[in-house]
């Protein structure tokens with residue numbers, strides 16, 4: 001029986017997963033990402049990463065692909081030892097960055113991929129070579145958001161008859177991202193500016209070197225929720241009172257300074273997203289409710305914007321902030337429904353929900369090469385494992 005190989009290249013981990021064509025997982029293993037930071041700082045303030053320290057006899061621009069190639073060989077040998085022989089019919093790769101093909105190679109450029117490893121082939125569009133675009137079997141690669149969206153899209157197609165290209169997957173975890181099946185440009189939803197945000201709440205963002213912005217990610221993501229709480233608690237009362245009218249459309253309060261003065265969030269040594277969201281969920285802290293509602297509003301506005309641009313009908317939201325807070329996803333969905341109720345443009349109505357499949361990121365790479373004849377069985381498997389072994393951070 002033909003088998004499929006999936007590879008997931010992230011900023012800290014490199015995962016390989018071997019599966020039968022019918023979606024049965026055969027063998028999986030996690031290795032260090034070539035881009036994993038070692039903790040040391042190089043000249044010019046750059047962080048040292050794993051491939052700065054190994055394979056140093058190979059030129060920098062070939063080193064990442066060489067490391068991935070060697071690790072894949074190692075994985076396949078280990079797999080053979082564990083499960084016996086297998087045959088690879090296709091290989092899918094989910095990659096941490098913008099992904100494209102160049103001179104017979106698959107190249108990436110992203111926030112966690114130091115460009116000193118980039119190929120010198122194309123000066124106008126520099127990218128890091130991660131693998132060859134051709135092998136004995138079909139090879140398909142995509143940005144990790146697009147790959148996860150492809151897995152979710154298979155489910156929507158099989159169970160609801162929805163065209164996958166009218167669906168999107170939202171990554172609502174530490175960061176905020178979006179993938180659309182078949183769309184090779186990652187929709188950088190996290191960096192859509194939030195127009196109504198007062199400057200006091202702007203934050204530094206990965207998209208700009210050091211200067212603060214009002215990017216959606218700064219309010220919608222786990223990192224944003226936590227930073228927002230810290231900033232609001234650090235601002236002086238009269239100032240908070242002054243900026244309160246900016247949030248007029250968030251009903252239920254009139255003065256941020258009162259919410260901050262009464263808030264219990266500041267009693268916590270660690271002000272993380274979980275602390276804020278737990279208070280908001282139980283309606284136990286006005287400031288937490290405000291921050292969660294702001295996060296929901298920003299996510300809903302971004303969902304509407306991206307749906308208008310790409311003609312989307314369905315958005316599934318996944319990753320930690322969504323998984324741990326289904327009530328928050330319901331709030332986002334309600335805001336989208338409220339604001340698009342009478343839209344003539346978003347027909348059929350745009351629906352936003354918690355992603356219906358388990359861990360789309362895990363199925364992402366493989367879904368790029370699953371034959372269409374197997375979609376039905378994959379959809380069942382992806383949904384069936386929904387409640388199984390759900391790690392806290394997934």
Ligand SMILES: [Zn+2]
Nearest residue numbers: 191205207215
């Ligand atoms: Zn940004």
